[in-house]
Amino acid sequence: MKYKGLQLAFNAFSKVVSRFPDAKLLVAGSGPYQQQLAKMVVDLGISKSVRFLGRVSERSKFELYGETRVVISPSRREGFGISVIEANSVGTPVVGWNVPGSRDSIVDGTTGLLAPFPDEAAFADRISTLLTDDQTWRNLSENAWKWALDHSWDKSANDFEKVIEGTLAVQ
Numbered sequence: 001m002k003y004k005g006l007q008l009a010f011n012a013f014s015k016v017v018s019r020f021p022d023a024k025l026l027v028a029g030s031g032p033y034q035q036q037l038a039k040m041v042v043d044l045g046i047s048k049s050v051r052f053l054g055r056v057s058e059r060s061k062f063e064l065y066g067e068t069r070v071v072i073s074p075s076r077r078e079g080f081g082i083s084v085i086e087a088n089s090v091g092t093p094v095v096g097w098n099v100p101g102s103r104d105s106i107v108d109g110t111t112g113l114l115a116p117f118p119d120e121a122a123f124a125d126r127i128s129t130l131l132t133d134d135q136t137w138r139n140l141s142e143n144a145w146k147w148a149l150d151h152s153w154d155k156s157a158n159d160f161e162k163v164i165e166g167t168l169a170v171q
Contacts, residue, residue: 025072074123077099085148
């Protein structure tokens, strides 16, 4: 639970809901902490604004990304952040923490917005910006899908092959 940062996301989202009562947070996936997280949502008074979807199919995941104004990635640490690139591929900007992994997949101010960890108020402000500032959202959305185009498994495999060939050529 702590690694994925959902508790921080819920705290930040409670600040968003206080400003935008109609805001909704959809939580895809499931795990061993679901009951604790559901209780936290109730304790924060945001249960009407948060919906736990459980496991979703690949198709549903991309439909959700496409229907969503902003995706949040509250992980405290991440690998590269494939889910960020997936959201970007349909033009959806992502808000995350300025931590390793997230700062590699979210280009702050270009494909999404980063907040200093663990400043929940700043995280909420980044979300609020994307909910209200249409021009910023449009710029980030357009940049996001362009950024995602440069990240594919084929491109990664080709780049890796070049590294291997270059290494073998030196020997």
